[in-house]
Amino acid sequence: MKKLNQGFITLSITSILLIVALAYSLSSYRGVFYQIKVAKNEVEARQAHWKAEGGLECGYSHMIANDDKGIPTTLNSDCSWMGLSSLQASASDASVLVAQSGSTKVSKALKFSAAAVNGAIKSTSNLVIFGSTEVSPPDPGKLNKDSEYECVTAVVSNYMIATGINNKGVGTHIPKPSADFDNSYDCAASHKTSSTTKSGIWQDSEDNFVKTNVLEDFQRIKELNPFKDRFGYERNEWQEVRDHKQYGFLQYTMTGSDVDCVKKFLPDLKKGVPNAVWITGSCQMNDTSLNALKNLQSKNKGTYLFLMMHNGVVAIEGSGTIEGVMFQFNDGFTPDVKHWDSFDTTIKAIVYNHGGPTNFDSLLQTIYGVDTDARLATYLQSGSFKFTGGMAFDTQGQIALFNNSLNLQYNSDIDNAFDFSFPPTWKKGTWNDF
Structure with a gap:
């Protein structure tokens, strides 16, 4: 009997040990199973992440191939073979591409060339014109539903004033603004200013900007940014524009009392092709230098000129x-x-006028309401002279003076000969490219 009890005790202890061992094994198994499940989830999450990143690259490749100026709505179908949940622009920022794979989202911002703003002249400078402004032709803008062009003569961020304005339109008796332009239609009456009195855009007595004797061919855009509009870069990124290999700017720096910029760049112009020139410092073009430039262009058709004047005064x-x-x-x-x-x-006689009144004093008084010194202008043009590809001023409230009229003769073929656009690029710092 004693031996039977001892066997029972031994068997019981053994069973308990086995149960404990089994419980421990089951517990360990659950832990191992949990770890396997976690590892599997992590693998699936990384797969979804890399799949989403691949979706960004697929969408980017499609935008490059199609030279898109924004994120199209068709990217998810264009990249359907990737099986993404979605591939589209962010609802809060149209320049951010978002790829989603399952519950994983990956996004990155893109930089696009800016959309162009219409206008034969675009300016953040305050334009002060002693004499009439003659426009023949303006930028035709778009053709409206009534088969009339919504012509655009000037777009400014602040002030423009002239002693008269005559927009001659884009009809059959006017030079075409491009070789393929249909000039059987003219500017709409609402976009064709004709005034013989003081005209432009300036503030009234209550400091509200108002149009005076001008129509819809003159526009004010408070946030106008001609530099970004032209190049797609912010103003403080100007060095990237100047040194951009694709743009190919010929670069010159004016030093000391030397202001004859044409003498510097004229020998280096490539004949028969568009040339982009970047001048740093002040520049003067008088009859002698202008004639030399005009003669070169007349003898070598297609030698168009994009002339960037940076950080100086220009006459x-x-x-x-x-x-x-x-x-x-x-x-x-x-x-x-x-x-x-x-x-x-x-030039100095026009600007200084020996310390007495200048031709611009009355106009300056009208737009500023106080005495303003014309000598603080950064641009002066005197004479019947014009650039046929248009003019742009981005000097943030400085003054551009035109003595004895302003003549505009816009030709988009010449303007478009200088393509400073670029394919979409990833914006640095918006992902893992620091």
């Missing part, structure tokens, strides 16, 4: 036509009377 004195675009851009440049000291006597 153009003479008549005629330059086939090209003029762009003045000042960033961190403060005008001073002394900046005009190295210019021709005739």
Whole structure:
């Protein structure tokens, strides 16, 4: 009996040990199973992440191939073979592409070329024109439902004033604004200013910007950004534009009292093709230099000129036509009377007028309401002279003076000869590319 009890005790202890061992084994198994499940989830999450990143690259490739200027709505179907949940622009930012695979979202911002703003002249400078403004033709803009062009002469961020404006339209008796332009239609009456009195855009007595004797061919866009509109880069990124290999700017720096910029770049122009020139510093173009430039263009068709004037004052004195675009851009440049000291006597006579009243005083008084010194201008043009590819000023409230009229003859073929657009690129710093 004693032996039977001992066997029972031994068997019981053994059973208990086995049960404990089994319980431990089951517990360990659950832990191992949990770890396997976690690992599987992590693998699936990483697969979804990389699948979403692949979706971004697929969408980007489609945008590159189609030269898209924004994120299209068709990317998810274009990349359907990837089986993404979605591939589209962010609802809060149209420049951010979002790819979703299951519950995983990956996004990255893109940089696109800016959409162009219409206008024969675009300016954040305050335009002050002593004399009439003649436009023949303006930028035709778009054709409306009544088969009339919504022509655009000028777009400014603040002030423009002239002693008269005559928009001659885009009809059959006017030079075409492009070779393929249908000039059987003219500007709409609402977009064709004709005024013989003081005209433009400035503030009234209650500081509201109002149009005076101008129609819809003159526009004010408070947030106008000609630099970004042209190049797709912010103003403080100007060095990237200047040094962009694709743009190919010929670069020159004016030093000391030397302001004859044409003498510097004229020998380097490639004949028969568009040339982009970047001038840093002040520049003067008088009759002599203008004639040299006009002669080169007349003898070598297609030698168009994109002339960027950066951080200086600019004076153009003479008549005629330059086939090209003029762009003045000042960033961190403060005008001073002394900046005009190295210019021709005739230029200084217009700006200084020996300390007495200038032709611009009455116009300046109208838009500013107080006495403003014309010598603090950063641009002066005197004479019947024009750039046929249009003009742009981005000097943030500085003054551009036109003495004895402003002539605009817009040709989009010349303007479009300078393509500073670029394919969409990933915006640095919006993902893992720091």
